[in-house]
Structures are given as structure tokens and as C-alpha cells.
Amino acid sequence: MQKVYIYKGFERFWHWSQASLIMFLALTGFEVHGSYHIFGFEKAAEFHRTASWLLIGLIIFAIFWHVTTGEWRQYVPTTKQLKAQIMYYLSGMFKGEPHPTEKTHLTKLNPLQRMTYFGFKVVLVPITIISGILYMLYKTIDQNDLIVIEDYPLASIAFWHMLGAILLMIFLVVHVYMTTTGTTPTSNIKAMMTGYEEIEEEEHHHSTEKDNNQKDIV
Numbered sequence: 001m002q003k004v005y006i007y008k009g010f011e012r013f014w015h016w017s018q019a020s021l022i023m024f025l026a027l028t029g030f031e032v033h034g035s036y037h038i039f040g041f042e043k044a045a046e047f048h049r050t051a052s053w054l055l056i057g058l059i060i061f062a063i064f065w066h067v068t069t070g071e072w073r074q075y076v077p078t079t080k081q082l083k084a085q086i087m088y089y090l091s092g093m094f095k096g097e098p099h100p101t102e103k104t105h106l107t108k109l110n111p112l113q114r115m116t117y118f119g120f121k122v123v124l125v126p127i128t129i130i131s132g133i134l135y136m137l138y139k140t141i142d143q144n145d146l147i148v149i150e151d152y153p154l155a156s157i158a159f160w161h162m163l164g165a166i167l168l169m170i171f172l173v174v175h176v177y178m179t180t181t182g183t184t185p186t187s188n189i190k191a192m193m194t195g196y197e198e199i200e201e202e203e204h205h206h207s208t209e210k211d212n213n214q215k216d217i218v
């Protein structure tokens with residue numbers, strides 16, 4: 001077993017605060033929707049707005065970090081080894097085959113994760129946030145009678161926001177399942193908490209050659 005440093009302090013802070021905010025936004029958002037009662041409608045709406053500002057602030061901060069450190073390159077999608085990675089999750093891992101790609105601080109994401117997270121950042125999160133901001137503006141416009149737009153499309157804003165929220169929840173379930181597919185069921189989660197991941201020695205050697213290919217694109 002070898003310990004490899006994968007996630008830097010900022011990445012760990014960002015990951016867990018983003019995860020907590022999204023789960024809290026889901027909790028309060030679905031209460032606003034009327035799915036259940038925990039805080040009461042007024043409080044839930046207020047908490048939802050506060051948390052959404054925190055999330056927007058965090059995302060701006062994270063974009064700044066990724067741009068200034070060059071870490072954004074880790075998310076550029078690639079098809080190299082993509083098929084091998086999909087086959088691994090579909091069958092290889094159940095037969096005990098080694099991971100087809102290696103994880104280092106230079107290649108923290110495998111090809112499938114690059115695709116998924118790219119979609120997450122470029123499509124899913126923007127849909128939810130943009131519709132959320134429009135939702136917020138709608139209320140202000142409506143309350144203050146600033147503009148009277150007969151058919152300000154609230155229904156479609158709510159639709160996109162709900163779609164984003166539901167897809168985010170699906171993402172969360174799949175994401176948590178995928179975290180159990182590391183060297184041990186908890187090694188990935190531990191890595192996101194401590195920064196260090198335990199990787200099988202053999203696995204490490206096995207994929208060095210392939211990993212070199214991956215590094216080319218980083």
C-alpha cells in the first residue's frame with residue numbers, strides 16, 4: 001500500500017463546502033416546493049437564498065483558484081482511455097481487475113470523471129444557478145411591481161430549476177456510489193478528507209505507462 005497525495009487543502013475545502021451547500025440547498029429547496037416541513041416555508045426560503053449566495057461566492061472563488069493555478073486543465077475532457085474506464089466500472093472492477101488509469105496529483109480525474117465533471121460544471125450547475133437567480137429576480141420584480149411583464153416565464157424558470165435540482169440529486173447518488181470503487185470502499189472518501197489516498201503498489205506500477213499517456217494531455 002502506498003500513500004499518494006492527491007487533493008490540496010483548497011480542493012478539499014471547496015469540495016466539502018460545495019457538497020454541504022448543495023445538500024442544504026436541496027433540503028431547503030424541496031421544502032419551499034412543499035415536499036415536506038422542517039424549517040417552515042418562510043425560514044426555508046430565507047435559508048435557501050442565503051445558501052445560494054454562499055454557493056455563488058464559493059464558485060467564483062473556485063474559478064479564480066482553478067484559473068490561477070492552472071488546475072482547470074485537469075477537467076478538459078479526453079476520450080483517451082475512456083472506453084477502458086467505462087469497461088472497468090461495468091465489468092472489470094467486479095472481476096478484481098486493476099484500475100485502467102492511475103491517480104496522481106497531476107491526473108486526479110480519470111477520463112470518465114473528466115467528462116462527467118465537465119458536464120457538471122458547464123451544464124448542470126449553470127442551469128441550476130441561472131434559473132435560481134432568475135427565480136430570485138422574479139420575486140423582487142413581482143413584489144415591487146417594478147416591471148409588469150404579463151407572462152414573465154415563471155413556470156419555465158421553475159421547470160429548469162427543478163430539473164437542475166433533480167439532476168444534481170441523481171448526480172449525488174451516483175457520485176457517492178462511485179466513491180466506493182477505489183482501492184478500498186472508503187479510500188476515495190478518506191483521500192478527499194486527508195488529501196492522501198492509499199493506492200495498491202501493484203496497481204501503481206501496472207498503470208504507470210498508461211498514466212504517462214494521460215499526463216501528455218494535462
Ligand code: HEM
Binds near residue numbers: 045136168
Ligand atoms: C445559486 C444557486 C441557487 C439559487 C440562486 C436558487 C434560488 C432559488 C429561488 C429564488 C427559489 C424560489 C424560492 C424562493 O423564493 O426563495 C428556489 C427554489 C428551489 N430551489 Fe433553488 N436556488 C439555487 C440552488 C439550488 C440547488 C443547488 C438546489 C438543489 C439541489 C435547489 C433546489 C430548489 C428547489 C427544489 C426549489 C423549489 C422549486 C419549485 O418548487 O418551483 N436550488 N431556488
